[in-house]
Amino acid sequence: MKFNFDHEPELASVQLLEKDIEIQIDKERVSDELKKLATFSDAELPAVTRILYTPKDIEARAYLISLFEEAGLSVRVDAIGNIFARWEGENPELPAIATGSHFDALPLAGQYDGTVGILGALEAIRSLKKTGYTPKRSIEILAFTSEEPTRFKLGCVGSRMLEGSLDPKTACELTDDDGLDFDTIRKNAGFSGDLSSVKLKPGHYSYFLELHTEQGPILEEEGTDVGIVTSIAAPSTIHITLEGDGGHAGAVLMPERNDTACAGAEITLLIESLTSELGGEDTVATVGIFNNGPGAVNSIPRNTFLAVDIRDVYADRRDAILETLETRVAEICERRGVRGKCTLINKDYPAQCSDELIDKLEEQANEMGITSKRMISRAYHDCLFMAHIVPSAMLFVPCYKGYSHRPEEYASPDQIEKGVRVIAGTLRDLSKD
Numbered sequence: 001m002k003f004n005f006d007h008e009p010e011l012a013s014v015q016l017l018e019k020d021i022e023i024q025i026d027k028e029r030v031s032d033e034l035k036k037l038a039t040f041s042d043a044e045l046p047a048v049t050r051i052l053y054t055p056k057d058i059e060a061r062a063y064l065i066s067l068f069e070e071a072g073l074s075v076r077v078d079a080i081g082n083i084f085a086r087w088e089g090e091n092p093e094l095p096a097i098a099t100g101s102h103f104d105a106l107p108l109a110g111q112y113d114g115t116v117g118i119l120g121a122l123e124a125i126r127s128l129k130k131t132g133y134t135p136k137r138s139i140e141i142l143a144f145t146s147e148e149p150t151r152f153k154l155g156c157v158g159s160r161m162l163e164g165s166l167d168p169k170t171a172c173e174l175t176d177d178d179g180l181d182f183d184t185i186r187k188n189a190g191f192s193g194d195l196s197s198v199k200l201k202p203g204h205y206s207y208f209l210e211l212h213t214e215q216g217p218i219l220e221e222e223g224t225d226v227g228i229v230t231s232i233a234a235p236s237t238i239h240i241t242l243e244g245d246g247g248h249a250g251a252v253l254m255p256e257r258n259d260t261a262c263a264g265a266e267i268t269l270l271i272e273s274l275t276s277e278l279g280g281e282d283t284v285a286t287v288g289i290f291n292n293g294p295g296a297v298n299s300i301p302r303n304t305f306l307a308v309d310i311r312d313v314y315a316d317r318r319d320a321i322l323e324t325l326e327t328r329v330a331e332i333c334e335r336r337g338v339r340g341k342c343t344l345i346n347k348d349y350p351a352q353c354s355d356e357l358i359d360k361l362e363e364q365a366n367e368m369g370i371t372s373k374r375m376i377s378r379a380y381h382d383c384l385f386m387a388h389i390v391p392s393a394m395l396f397v398p399c400y401k402g403y404s405h406r407p408e409e410y411a412s413p414d415q416i417e418k419g420v421r422v423i424a425g426t427l428r429d430l431s432k433d
């Protein structure tokens with residue numbers, strides 16, 4: 001037997017119960033791989049920019065596939081680039097257990113969002129293999145295509161298509177900022193298969209688990225090791241376009257104006273007040289884009305574009321805000337003489353995580369002496385869409401000050417190690433029969 005000492009593992013020394021004593025996570029290796037993956041970026045480190053189907057995205061894919069193959073997993077890539085790396089179980093006909101996350105990064109983002117869930121899943125499998133364990137049920141790592149909405153203004157393209165809520169025809173209508181359509185871009189990137197083959201058949205997987213950084217400050221502030229997600233808030237996106245007549249900033253008197261920036265400002269404040277009036281503690285609304293044209297100091301704004309994100313764990317409550325918003329926007333536009341249009345881009349359903357998986361994750365953490373807390377995910381993830389077709393759950397690890405989507409994003413090797421260990425123990429438990 002030949003030993004490879006390239007990665008002399010620094011094994012986590014923790015008090016373990018007998019059944020878990022053999023799960024040892026090589027946290028340095030995970031840390032090295034996260035750092036290496038971060039180098040496939042269009043931004044300078046520590047920032048990471050990795051946009052779907054760009055050369056850096058393709059290089060990152062090749063790196064991940066090389067790691068999967070090195071670990072003895074068999075790799076399949078579907079027609080849009082979702083990557084599946086399989087550890088075949090003794091009963092390959094049983095629906096596999098899936099675990100994974102995404103590896104794209106929005107502009108000037110960080111190194112841990114999504115990637116922890118892929119490289120963590122890989123380390124979980126390697127740690128189980130090292131114990132001599134053989135699963136009955138196969139375990140499959142899923143590296144999703146394009147969780148971030150950067151290129152096509154729609155998040156979770158990969159998991160939406162696996163779930164089936166994004167059909168091939170609608171996907172082909174997506175275009176990027178250069179006006180190129182999804183189908184052309186994916187084919188240019190080397191993914192040419194039949195789009196209708198992407199959707200998973202019912203019962204394809206038995207469970208889905210996603211390990212992810214919290215992207216909020218709660219776990220770190222409370223000193224809790226891991227968060228077990230009970231539900232995922234559902235996002236909705238609305239685009240509001242406003243058109244007025246513009247004019248000279250000096251010559252047109254105030255009563256004569258239909259300034260679209262003023263209408264946009266009123267709508268922005270309306271969104272804030274509607275959210276507190278009709279929403280609850282878990283309702284959040286953001287006007288993330290507010291652009292005015294023509295964009296000159298001496299010109300009255302005549303085009304305004306707002307991109308609005310409204311989320312809630314209760315779809316009905318969120319939808320009530322959406323309905324009221326449309327009516328009230330129309331009123332504001334009429335009063336201000338502005339031509340306005342609201343376009344609903346997406347209105348997704350929230351997801352409840354599987355009670356069985358929540359209990360199992362909690363049990364694993366307890367047995368390993370890892371502290372946990374149940375929590376809601378206000379950010380959405382690929383798990384939101386997977387949860388609609390397979391019992392699913394998420395495990396959060398803390399991150400520095402809750403930072404995410406920025407270069408300062410950080411989760412320590414120790415924090416990641418605990419999350420990976422809980423995932424490994426849960427995968428073992430789920431795959432043993």
Ligand SMILES: [Zn+2]
Nearest residue numbers: 113114147381
């Ligand atoms: Zn993410």
